[in-house]
Each structure stands twice: as C-alpha cells, then as structure tokens.
C-alpha cells in the first residue's frame with residue numbers, strides 16, 4: 182500500500198471519495214422495507230416526461246451505433262432556445278463532468294479557485310485533482326458572500342465557482358450583487374456559474390447567467406437535465422460560454438461522452454413545457470406546505486429558491502438521518518456541509534412531503550424522549 186501511495190499522483194491522496202445519497206435498492210435490502218422515499222439528491226419525483234421516454238426507447242433501437250459526438254440536434258435546440266450560437270455550447274456527462282473538464286482545461290499546480298462554503302463539493306474535488314488550491318469562503322447568514330469572495334481573488338485565482346441558487350442553502354446571489362461582482366472580476370479570472378436549479382427560482386431578483394455571456398463577460402454557465410427535466414440517471418448537462426472558452430474545454434472532452442439515449446431523451450424533454458410547469462408547481466406547493474408544517478413544529482429553515490430545503494433540526498443530524506432511514510425516508514445530513522444540526526431535504530410530491538413531515542415528527546419526539554430519559558437516569 183505504501184508503495185502504491187508513492188506511485189499515484191500526490192493529488193490523488195488528497196481526494197476524499199464522494200459520498201453519494203443512499204440508493205433506494207440498497208436501503209430496501211438493508212432494512213427489509215418496501216416503500217422508500219428518496220429526498221436526498223434533489224431529483225424530480227415526477228420522472229422524465231412521457232415524450233422523453235418514447236424518444237429514448239426509439240434511440241435504444243440504434244444503440245449499436247456510436248453516438249453523435251457533436252450532439253448536433255441537442256446543441257441546435259439549445260442554441261435556438263437561448264438564442265446563442267451552437268459553438269457556445271458544450272454537453273457533459275452531467276454537469277459534474279463539465280466541472281471536471283473546466284478544471285482540467287484551466288487549472289494546474291499553483292493555481293487557485295474560490296468557492297462559497299458550504300456549496301457543491303465537486304468544485305473542490307476537481308480543483309484538488311488538478312493540484313490547485315481551493316479557497317472556501319464562508320456564507321453569511323446562509324447567503325453567498327460575494328464581497329468576501331471578491332476580496333480573496335488574487336493573481337493565482339483562475340476560477341471562481343458560484344452556485345446560484347446555492348446547494349445546500351437554496352439562497353441566491355441577486356442580480357445587483359452579481360452585476361457588481363462580474364463588473365469587478367479581474368481579467369485572468371473566469372466565473373463558473375452553476376445554475377443547476379435555475380428553473381425552480383421564483384425571485385424577480387435572480388440574474389440569468391446567460392445574459393453575462395451575451396455581454397462578453399468571462400463567464401461559463403452550467404445547467405443540467407438532472408433536476409427539473411427529471412433525467413438524472415441519463416447523466417447529461419450543458420455548459421454555455423464564449424466560443425473561445427468552449428473551444429478550449431471541447432479539446433479536453435472525450436468524443437463520445439454523451440450516449441445516444443441521453444441525447445434523444447434530453448432533446449425531447451426540452452419540448453415538453455407542460456412537464457416543466459408541473460414540476461415547478463409541485464415544488465412551489467411543496468415548499469409552502471413544508472414551510473407551514475416546519476413552523477408549526479417550531480423548526481427553522483432557510484427559505485429556498487431551489488427544490489430542496491435546509492432545515493435546522495437542533496440536534497445531531499446523523500441521529501435524525503438514521504431514524505428517518507428506519508422509516509423509509511432518505512435525506513442528507515448537514516455534517517457533510519459543516520452544518521451538523523441541519524438536514525437537507527428534497528421537496529417532493531405532496532404525498533412524499535407529508536410522509537417526510539410525519540416521519541420527522543415521530544423521530545424528533547423519539548429523540549427528545551430518549552434524551553430526557555438519559556438526562557434523568
């Protein structure tokens with residue numbers, strides 16, 4: 182083992198394996214439960230649109246042929262949707278892959294990236310992999326502190342990652358804040374704006390990252406088919422930037438990173454406006470219900486612009502997680518984000534939300550009772 186450690190790149194030893202949300206099948210096996218709800222990875226419980234499913238079935242018929250490495254139809258559709266040129270687009274095997282490709286394109290040892298803390302862990306993973314330094318700037322009252330981030334930008338800062346709305350807090354950087362931040366971004370620094378949850382935002386103050394690209398700013402916008410489009414299992418996301426920046430990232434990409442079934446499913450999902458509207462409405466309704474129920478339970482939460490909610494459970498979130506798990510509800514603990522008293526919960530269908538609240542009530546009561554018993558014995 183020691184010998185092996187000498188042989189791998191030193192950056193590899195610094196990487197912590199990604200801890201994925203618990204898979205439903207795994208849990209069913211472990212606990213012998215048949216009905217499980219997964220509210221841990223901000224997926225869309227409505228699933229893919231029917232039109233997407235049909236398109237994927239058709240694409241399966243030609244699975245013996247390599248996929249289109251240019252992603253022609255999808256790029257064309259996205260370029261039309263956003264009024265961009267196709268060369269301003271790159272498709273990734275999930276936006277996860279794009280984060281890694283961007284790091285591989287721009288980062289080397291001695292470089293720095295800046296990201297908010299807490300935020301999406303892949304930014305740190307990708308920069309560490311490339312031997313770059315990751316500077317984490319704490320959020321302020323759960324909001325990304327753009328002024329503090331700006332203050333940290335130095336000559337080595339190649340990339341700043343901003344997740345808007347931020348995962349796990351669900352808060353947004355407003356248009357005014359973003360305008361000012363981008364206006365003062367120094368020449369050598371590119372802003373990567375991860376807008377994985379943008380379709381769920383309802384605030385009028387939310388900036389559309391693509392506008393900055395139209396203005397010629399050094400910005401890369403990342404979006405995904407995994408969230409509102411309900412296609413997380415296909416692994417497909419896209420990046421938007423200037424033709425020059427996209428050309429550089431394109432050089433690093435594997436030719437066939439997007440399989441043909443994913444291309445077909447994603448393309449069709451763009452056309453299904455009804456599915457998107459239904460998904461947004463579900464989250465809005467769910468959000469109102471959860472806010473009300475949590476307030477009634479005396480719990481606080483961070484108001485969200487995304488399809489997840491950060492809740493203060495006032496006790497070790499690992500305990501809450503384990504107890505919820507026994508009741509067939511999978512959530513995320515806040516300890517991975519440095520928030521041990523918080524849980525992050527995906528807003529689901531009304532049935533799922535109700536089940537979550539009823540399980541949470543039971544769990545908190547049980548944990549309070551056992552704490553009291555311990556204290557009095």
Ligand SMILES: Cc1ncc(COP(=O)(O)O)c(C=O)c1O
Pocket residue numbers: 222223274275276277278301344348375377404405406407413416417418
């Ligand atoms: C902020 C953020 N960016 C990117 C991703 C990854 O999305 P994809 O499934 O497209 O890789 C996630 C997934 O949870 C996310 O929360």
